[in-house]
Amino acid sequence: MGIDEGSLGNFLEYMRKTANKVKGVVEGAHAVVVTHYDADGLSSAAIIAKMLQRLGTTFHIRVVEQVDQSILTDLSELDYDVFIFTDMGSGAFDFISKIISRQNIIIIDHHPPLKNRNNTAGRLIEINPFIFGIDGSSNSSASTLSYLLSKNIDKRNTSLAPLAIVGAVGDRQDMGEYYSLKGLNKIAVEDGIKRGYLKVEMGLRLFGIRSKPLVSCLENTMDPFLPGLTGNEGACLLFLKKIGVEPVEEGRLKTYSMLSEEEKKRLATELVKYLLSKGFSAKMAESIFGTMYFLTQEDVNSPLYDAREYATVLNACGRLEHYSIAIALGLGYRGKVLQKALDDFLQYKKLLSTVLNKLRQNEKRIINMEHVLVVDARGLIPPKVAGSLASILASSRIFNADKPLLVVAGKGKLKISMRQPAKLRKIYYGIHLGEILHHAANKTGGMGGGHAMAAGGTIFDGGFERFLNVLNEVIGWRIKGFKNV
Missing domain, CATH: 3.90.1640.30 (inorganic pyrophosphatase (n-terminal core))
Structure with a gap:
């Protein structure tokens, strides 16, 4: 364990x-x-x-x-x-x-x-x-x-x-072999299997693989981020046709379950080859394949059937401040509650897709400091979406981040979220983001903390520039071995 x-x-x-x-x-x-x-x-x-x-x-x-x-x-x-x-x-x-x-x-x-x-x-x-x-x-x-x-x-x-x-997969704790849950989380998995509430399978970690058309699965997958495909429906259609997997059958979009075994194997192989062609390491490219958790009490065609999809729906409700909808889902309400949650998801997905495109088109919003890559999303997203954006950017290669990544959003009282990117340079191994962010925020009138790989907090607008300088300086000292700075 x-x-x-x-x-x-x-x-x-x-x-x-x-x-x-x-x-x-x-x-x-x-x-x-x-x-x-x-x-x-x-x-x-x-x-x-x-x-x-x-x-x-x-x-x-x-x-x-x-x-x-x-x-x-x-x-x-x-x-x-x-x-x-x-x-x-x-x-x-x-x-x-x-x-x-x-x-x-x-x-x-x-x-x-x-x-x-x-x-x-x-x-x-x-x-x-x-x-x-x-x-x-x-x-x-x-x-x-x-x-x-x-x-x-x-x-x-x-x-x-x-x-x-x-909750565990939503918190990105699928850090075991083949993106499985481990430790105490595994107890919940074992209980779920034993009671018949859970089915665990190995497969493609595409978003909505049981509930959505294959084109939508590719378009909506953000973990791992699929460069050129995520957020681009047209490119997903072309990709499927190019690899010999016809996306439409008898006038309707095909789902993953409609593919033959040979087509499923070809899709997996071609996705790995595609990610390798985009500069992904073999390990990162193979992350498209892993452990899937299916909730058997849900309808197999429901977006709540796949635990990761369920978590994304909850996350969307929370980030858009529709908390009662999320809690009601957790308590078992469906029908209109589920429909409102799915509306939130669509709005959330559109928001993230729009901001990713704007960031790629505006280099001025990217501040490349010595030890921190800063993404300035002020005015582009609600503050509560900063964490999601930071996670997506850290797991993708959009900015080729190889150092701690920070996203800032909001006005007046700013929301800050930090992540260790997938392509982290070795000199930053062992850096605990929660400790560093807590230290830098406290020194500049804010609050912060969190885990080694993911942290967040708040800082006032007037102290943001000083905060960045302190943060950059503290990371510099830490990689030199000074633990108390």
Whole structure:
């Protein structure tokens, strides 16, 4: 599983004991669930919401970008018995317990926690794999942690295993062999298979491979990014015809399932050859092939059948601030709710396609510093889309980034998102983006943090230029071996 057996055993034992404490705290209480707007945060909130429903707990859900003083002050003035933070909170442990000074607090987070935490009050419960030596950036999503807690409270909650998988792949934790989930995430996978909620297959990692026409699959695939094909329907049609896979049959677009076995093999081979011709390494080109997670309780033609597609739909709802739609999907609502979610996805896809084209046409928005490649998306996207854009650019070769990549969006209070690109130079191996971003943002009046490979935060417009200089300088010192700079 990629985790030391002792650490795993200690963590699972802690989870079992903590589940009893959590049940005692939340049962019959009035709770608020505070979560992040990405697929992992929204999946986590839906899992906890279902758990609370089964315990007879009344609750509200609040979706936020990050834990800050303003949000905590607002929350502390409301009449809740319990505050549950999912996909956030560990980095603000003392901050939270100071402002929310009387009520019970539960933190379910997979981001690095504070090294010195003060819990003298004993009313704060923290579930974080890092405390047990388990890397939360690759071995456990917040949705998996929420799932493990929920199933330890009530075995009926094993039905929520698919949501944990959706959150994990949405958080790009498919870092195992052939893009599989590993670590604690694998427990949710095994539970899902055992209960019949999940089917795992190897195949082409094309977006919508079970629900969309083949042309749309190629056009909408962003991980991996297909240069010249992603976002270009005409080019996808030509590509299929060129390799001898006819995209239309009897007047309608063909789906992947309509292809013969020989055509499927040819498509896979030609896609790898195509990516190699675009300068991809053999390993990167072969990333088009990997592990697929299918949710058997969903209709096979539904966009929610494929866990990665489901996660993208949730992500679209969250980035466009339609949180209730995402949570409702997680709680099992379909029909009009699903249709609204799909409308959000189409809007989100169009937004990303448009901004990618604009960035390629405007070199002035690309700032190539010594140790950071900065993409200025201010005025092009809503701030909450910065993280998605950063992930796409990092996994693609659009700007051939070989150093840490940063996307900035917004106005006044800027949103910043950092990623380690696929083609990272060796000198940057071992650089922890979360630590560096936290350091640079704190020095320049902002907030930041996150994982080794992905981080985010906020900075005020007036301090942005200084922030970039500090960030660039800190990375420079770190690669020289100075850890405390």
